[in-house]
Amino acid sequence: MRQHRLFRIFEPASVAVIGATPRQGSVGFQVLHNLQAAGFKGAIYPVNRNHDSILGLTCYPSIVDIDAPVDLVVMAIPAERIPNAMRKCIARRVGGVVVISAGFGEVGPFGRQLQDEITGLARQARIPLVGPNCLGVMRPSLGLNATFAHSEVRKGPVALVSQSGAFCTALLDSAWSGGRGFSAVASLGATADVDFGQVLDYLSIDNQTRSILLYIEGVDDARAFLSGLRAAARLKPVVVIKPGRHQAGQRAAVTHTGGHRGSDEVFNAALERAGAVRVHTVNQLLAAANTLSSGVRLKGSRLAIVTNGGGPGVMAADQAAELEVPLATLSDGSIRALAEVLPSHWSHTHPVDLLGDADPQRYEQALSIVLEDPNVDGVLVLLTPQGVTEPTACAEAVIEAARGSRKPVLACWMGQDQVREGRWKLQREGIPHFNSPEAGVNGFGYLAAYHRNQQKLLQAPPPLAGHRQARAESARAIIGAALAEGRPHLDPLEARAALSAFDIPVSRAINVTSPEEARRAAETLGLPVVLKINSPDIARKSDVGGVRLDVREAESVASVYREILAAVEEKIPEAVIDGVTVESMEHRPHAREVVVAIERDAVFGPVIRFGQGGMAADILAGTSVAIPPLNVFLCEELIQRSSAERLLSGHRFLPPANRKALIELLMRASELACELPEIDLLLMNPVLVDEEGLMAVDAWMAIAPCASDRGRYGHMAIHPYPEGLSSSLTSRDGRTFNVRPIRPEDAVIERRFVDGLSAESKYFRFMYGMGDISPGMLARFTQIDYDREMALVVVADDGTEDACLKAVARYVANPGGESCEFALAVADDMQRQGIGGQLMERLMELASAQGFLEMDGDVLAQNVKMLKLCRKLGFSLRRDPDDAEIMQVTRSLDSYAATAVV
CATH class of the missing domain: 3.40.50.261 (Succinyl-CoA synthetase domains)
Structure with missing residues (x-):
């Protein structure tokens, strides 16, 4: 495996301090003093053109004057001087930068411009940048204390990652008093470049870290955050503390770090879905870490x-x-x-x-x-x-x-x-x-x-069913036409059509524009009927007298039509009226009213809400929330947490509601959220559910364009299982196998596959003598994040008790996201059957479709068969300059058409 992007941030062999000074009380002095006091064994280079030496160390006028490799640079100089310093660091090819200085995005437009400038420079040069406006980083096992904190820090099994430097210093002081230690400490500040996701990704594979503590004020990139959090939480406990649970705290957090507001309830749901534990006080944070570790x-x-x-x-x-x-x-x-x-x-x-x-x-x-x-x-x-x-x-x-x-x-x-x-x-x-x-x-x-x-x-919701894949196109067309006309809502009939495309039971409706049409529609649908005002300006129809239920006589329909128009005209005379919908009246004596909704969170994108339905002023206030995509387990858990849970059970003469139908509805709503990113708010209220099934008797859908440069599921915080990628391949001896993305439930056959490889095959794949696969590795292999990695498996007898893996090819995004690293393993009894080459071709197509420009990998020089395959696939080969036993293979993905659906 290649070194992680943050390796030289947390494990540097040398550190330069730009802005070091002999003036006690200054940040530059404290950082330099801490490096020495903590016992850092690597080289320390103070940088200050006004001094020849500081604290007994030779001082350099500029970073470019240091005639030795520099892994980590800590900057403690005024904000306006940092862009020039960054250019010199790029020229010096440093390994990473920590910007402690403030005066950036938190101070206004000019500071934001400076922040964007240094971030752009760092990313262009592929140099990770921590900060700005941060405390710094620590690695106690190395004696690395590249911060201006005054607290001493012991070595321990817990990592601390925080946006707030002040929180770090307080927690470090408390931990020292309580005898606790840390494996790593990172104060990320504004998270302009290096964010929580990247640090969590590093800590997830750090063998010194047994549990992780996070202090978060805001999340900028929900997908990257949850991707890193889920990767870490699969392997070790992650405990999170986040202020801003109430409006006053949210305002303070936004002012401090510029974090997005979003919903605290949704943030909590995201943490739960990622396998992390949330606490609310510092004492709880330490206690939870102690318990879980x-x-x-x-x-x-x-x-x-x-x-x-x-x-x-x-x-x-x-x-x-x-x-x-x-x-x-x-x-x-x-x-x-x-x-x-x-x-x-x-x-x-x-x-x-x-x-x-x-x-x-x-x-x-x-x-x-x-x-x-x-x-x-x-x-x-x-x-x-x-x-x-x-x-x-x-x-x-x-x-x-x-x-x-x-x-x-x-x-x-x-x-x-x-x-x-x-x-x-x-x-x-x-x-x-x-x-x-x-x-x-x-x-x-x-x-x-x-x-x-x-x-x-552990939940991995299934892909969209085949017949709904085709019908979903009709829903997309309806929404596209409405947006093209500049409409922010679908009309009731359009909303029903979109729901029907996803197999959601919805009551029949006909829109009418005259009393006579209303009567004919009622006779067509069959009495009794419901009449509702149809206006893009009215979401809560009952509040303005726009609903009449259980109209039983055809002679009454015309007069009810006129009464509705009169009531609406009186209360909202400026409303645009598109007519009145005549709908079938659902008679379900045992029905309970529930609400199912999709809304778009400012940070985490679409979320699913469920709760007790009805006519409450704020019907969503009492709902439970979940991050899609959902499966049966997650839908059941959402119902159990909701205000409607107790209503669904049977009591007295009321039979239990059809829970299976309700779970199906929530899964269909999840598919809507995944496949229709333009949904801004979908409100199905009420949904009538009884022992027989359910029916949505009203639907209101607000829509808005959803621009994303991340592909089909770019609006999602969690990438769904990639549908449409199953295929087949044929081996040279004529056998046919199924090829598809790996799933968490493949853990059993993945274990059998890896344990069944010969010692040589294991060594060629993992580059070390490996025994049986560990539970941690098994989780990492099968519970993947489809946003940044892919694993294609070749399966014999797929879907049966005799299913077994014959080959696995996977890629994982390299830091920076422009290239990916691949790995391939083929069962010993399937080698020389041509399936490795076919599988790699498909993997490269998918990587190209995902936007990767290059694929690379490390192959042992003695793995002759793999090197031959790489040459055949167009990879260039060169010997690793640091390890003669390894060949580095690289291939551009430009030649692949981005046609795969990922």
């Missing part, structure tokens, strides 16, 4: 509480209720087993109160019983140092009981001096410890949220 994991969310004090147990139960963490219901067998080992006056319920005289044996026996209960997913053990309590011995008992269980155990030893040794023993054994019952429940909540969000991360 311990390696403890959940398979459910039911918490049991074991305590030697009733009060702390009640406090923990209350906190569980606040966080909606379900308390476990102990089985009858567990209650009987506990009764045999506990005093007769124990609580006999949950929380399990061991009483104030609980000894170590009682703790061990009770905890072992509770952990064996199938209704329990995890246990919080509490201890208060009462008169006869032995905190240290009880901690040892808990450790012993937990050792044989696969369920997580969390502990809270309340107090100070008496419990100190017990806490230390618990922490040493990897049992997360907290100082209060509430904090312990919070810790379990982080585990539950992580488990829940990781399930969301």
Whole structure:
């Protein structure tokens, strides 16, 4: 693998400080001092034309005067001087730049112009630029402290990435006091070039980092952010804190970093979909990192509480209720087993109160019983140092009981001096410890949220069904015609037609412009009917008297038509009236009213909303939200979180609503959001759902052009599974195989494929002696981000229990996005059958269609067959100047027509 774009930012062999100065209290002095004080072993070059030496180091008048390689440059000079300094860094071919200086986008148009200038220079030269207006970067294991922070930093397993330098310094100080350390620290400031996505991508493969903390004020590129976040969260826990949950905080965040406003609710949904955990305070951030980095994991969310004090147990139960963490219901067998080992006056319920005289044996026996209960997913053990309590011995008992269980155990030893040794023993054994019952429940909540969000991360919604692919074109044509006419909305009939193209059940309607037409339409549809005003200026028809329900007599239709027009004329005389729609009246005595909507978020693009329908002034205020694309699992989860969930269950004489039909509707809405980027707002309200099925009886769609240079799904924060790419190929011996993009559910056959390769094939593919594939690698191979990578698989007996992989070809975008790196593996029994070349041809076509200009790769010099194939495919070959055993292969993709649908 090539070095990551940020390698020389986080692992430099040399650092130059432009703006270094001997003046104490200045940023330039503090950065230079920190590099020395932290023990950086590489070369340090102060740059200042006014000094010969600073802090005992030779000082250079300019970066171009340094006669040795410079990996990292830190700039601490006035903003207006930085463009010229950047040009010199480009001439010097430095590896990366950190701009600490302020005075850019946050100060107005001139600052924004300067920021755009230095960003353009950096990108043109392919030099990563961190900042501007940032604290800097740290790599404690290297002694690298390229910041102006005054805090000392220990080495540790947690990485910190923040937009706010002030937040960094506060957290570093708190971590030092608490004995915590960091694998890396990056203050990104304005994220003009290097953003969260790139840093997360680097940290995801960093073997020093076990968990990642993020402080985010705003997201500029939702696709890049979620791409990096999902890649990292697949491999290690990511915990996020974001201010701006309310309007005042949002305004402050925008002023500070220029971050986009967007919806905090949508941001939260995006984090959940990416597998990350969100917290709201600094203490929660550190506690969540501590809990998740311990390696403890959940398979459910039911918490049991074991305590030697009733009060702390009640406090923990209350906190569980606040966080909606379900308390476990102990089985009858567990209650009987506990009764045999506990005093007769124990609580006999949950929380399990061991009483104030609980000894170590009682703790061990009770905890072992509770952990064996199938209704329990995890246990919080509490201890208060009462008169006869032995905190240290009880901690040892808990450790012993937990050792044989696969369920997580969390502990809270309340107090100070008496419990100190017990806490230390618990922490040493990897049992997360907290100082209060509430904090312990919070810790379990982080585990539950992580488990829940990781399930969301694994979801890969299916492609658009074939028949809807063709019919979707009619919906695109309707929207295109409306936009060409300058209309911001579809009329009711057009909206219904667009929904019908995606198999969404919608009531029949006829638009009329006279009382007589209204009567004829009613007779055509069949009485009773509904009449609604048709106006592009009126979204809420009921508010202006524009709706009449259940009109049962043909003689009444004409008069109702006139009444509607009169009511609307009185309330909104300036409204443009296109007529009145006559619609079938749906009679569903058991129906519940729900709303399904698509709206466009300022940051994350289209989102799906679901909730209780009706005539509320702000019908979307009580809805739950999800980021498309969706599948059955995600739709079910969206329903469960919604205000409509309790309405859908059966009660008394009301049968349960048809949940399957509702899930289908949400999946069709997801397809609409994916395939029709011009939708600004789609409101299906109400949708009537009963035990038989559902019907959308009203639809209102606002549209707007959606410019994107990212291709068909450029408006999406998460790239859908690429439909239309399945094909077949034939081997030289006449066998035919299916070729398609890889899916997460291919993990089983991917494992069999990799484990079945010969030692030589594995070595040629991975360039090191490899045993069985690890779970982390398996996730990385099968849960891919189709926006920046592609893996085509050749499958025999696809879709059956006997399915097996025969070859895999993949590309991954190189940093900068202009080129990609490829890899190819072919099963040993399929080599010399011509499938590797066919697969690579298709992969190159897709890479070209995605906008990549070049494809490259590293091939072992002894891999003669692969080098021969590369020559045949038009790759140029050259020996790696740093490693004679590796051949670097490169091919331009200009010759491929960008015809593939990606």
